[in-house]
Amino acid sequence: MKIPSKYLEQVVDQLAILPGVGKRTALRLALQILKKSPDEIERFAQAFLELKDHLKKCKSCGNVSDLDYCGICADPNRDQSMICVVEDVRDVMAIEETSSFKGVYQVLGGIISPMDGIGPQDLNVESLLQKMESGKVNEVIFALSATMEGDTTNFYLYKKLKPYNIKVTTLSRGVSVGAELHYADGITLGRSILNRMPFKVSH
Amino acid sequence: MKIPSKYLEQVVDQLAILPGVGKRTALRLALQILKKSPDEIERFAQAFLELKDHLKKCKSCGNVSDLDYCGICADPNRDQSMICVVEDVRDVMAIEETSSFKGVYQVLGGIISPMDGIGPQDLNVESLLQKMESGKVNEVIFALSATMEGDTTNFYLYKKLKPYNIKVTTLSRGVSVGAELHYADGITLGRSILNRMPFKVSH
Numbered sequence: 025m026k027i028p029s030k031y032l033e034q035v036v037d038q039l040a041i042l043p044g045v046g047k048r049t050a051l052r053l054a055l056q057i058l059k060k061s062p063d064e065i066e067r068f069a070q071a072f073l074e075l076k077d078h079l080k081k082c083k084s085c086g087n088v089s090d091l092d093y094c095g096i097c098a099d100p101n102r103d104q105s106m107i108c109v110v111e112d113v114r115d116v117m118a119i120e121e122t123s124s125f126k127g128v129y130q131v132l133g134g135i136i137s138p139m140d141g142i143g144p145q146d147l148n149v150e151s152l153l154q155k156m157e158s159g160k161v162n163e164v165i166f167a168l169s170a171t172m173e174g175d176t177t178n179f180y181l182y183k184k185l186k187p188y189n190i191k192v193t194t195l196s197r198g199v200s201v202g203a204e205l206h207y208a209d210g211i212t213l214g215r216s217i218l219n220r221m222p223f224k225v226s227h
Numbered sequence: 228m229k230i231p232s233k234y235l236e237q238v239v240d241q242l243a244i245l246p247g248v249g250k251r252t253a254l255r256l257a258l259q260i261l262k263k264s265p266d267e268i269e270r271f272a273q274a275f276l277e278l279k280d281h282l283k284k285c286k287s288c289g290n291v292s293d294l295d296y297c298g299i300c301a302d303p304n305r306d307q308s309m310i311c312v313v314e315d316v317r318d319v320m321a322i323e324e325t326s327s328f329k330g331v332y333q334v335l336g337g338i339i340s341p342m343d344g345i346g347p348q349d350l351n352v353e354s355l356l357q358k359m360e361s362g363k364v365n366e367v368i369f370a371l372s373a374t375m376e377g378d379t380t381n382f383y384l385y386k387k388l389k390p391y392n393i394k395v396t397t398l399s400r401g402v403s404v405g406a407e408l409h410y411a412d413g414i415t416l417g418r419s420i421l422n423r424m425p426f427k428v429s430h
């Protein structure tokens with residue numbers, strides 16, 4: 025694929041480093057960007073520069089933030105004694121949308137994945153252990169993906185947390201709410217039988 | 228979906244203007260970009276600024292180019308009397324890859340599509356008509372998509388070219404080379420019977 029302009033090629037190469045974007049998709053996107061006015065392209069590029077210059081990580085939980093502490097950690101109404109461990113900001117947003125959790129988060133910024141070269145040292149764990157030292161934490165909830173990488177990370181964190189003798193829980197796994205049983209995958213269905221719960225009349 | 232940083236939100240909004248990129252995909256891409264070093268993010272943004280500042284359109288055919296005239300129009304070995312009309316640079320690249328065409332191109336920059344608000348006035352046609360006036364053109368080949376929009380544009384151009392009394396051709400349509408017959412769609416198959424060609428022993 026020979027692109028007739030080095031400037032266009034440069035943009036295509038940059039877009040193609042994004043996950044799931046191949047050269048052809050990158051070219052399609054680049055041509056779409058080209059249809060915009062110079063001002064719009066300027067704004068597009070500027071957004072990335074501002075992101076680079078101004079985005080911070082919350083000093084407490086590691087979530088993305090515009091200030092030193094994110095809105096959740098800075099909120100006096102949140103329960104600082106309950107910490108939900110998640111992989112990235114998308115998980116925070118997903119849990120926040122449920123309005124089911126009033127504690128705070130620990131955003132690891134990844135999960136242990138030797139295939140992708142991500143080891144324990146790449147995770148944002150230090151600040152979690154510091155909070156443990158403070159003795160103000162009652163419960164840590166593991167909310168990582170139900171994959172081998174998630175399980176590995178859970179196990180690593182569990183060992184790290186063990187000395188603090190704290191309550192460690194994990195998200196319940198089972199058949200999705202509202203899902204038809206025969207659509208559930210075998211592993212989920214099998215586990216949901218093994219981990220069956222007392223029947224409660226829902227209110 | 229509440230994004231906890233206005234800078235991140237800004238980037239997500241900018242990415243979401245790209246076709247086929249929704250908010251969720253944009254967030255995934257933005258987080259991936261965030262994992263890069265500041266230098267890499269700078270390079271990413273810079274590529275778009277350079278594109279905006281330096282990319283030109285070929286004065287002859289309208290193709291993207293770094294110079295006033297693109298490599299194809301400036302090539303003395305190309306046959307300037309044969310003009311292949313295409314929608315955008317991707318079509319030029321696709322045809323160039325076949326090495327089957329030694330003429331030059333006319334890149335319209337779009338096709339007539341009332342649904343998308345694109346009318347004849349948005350197409351790069353002026354320079355094509357100027358070349359017609361010069362009297363040096365022998366043949367114009369329509370190589371637009373086989374869609375209603377493509378057909379409409381073909382018809383519009385045909386009317387514009389008619390006064391010049393020039394040979395106008397279009398790409399042959401039919402069953403793909405190497406394709407199994409029963410996989411061809413009905414319309415293509417039907418047309419390929421109506422437009423059947425004399426059998427030639429291929430060499």
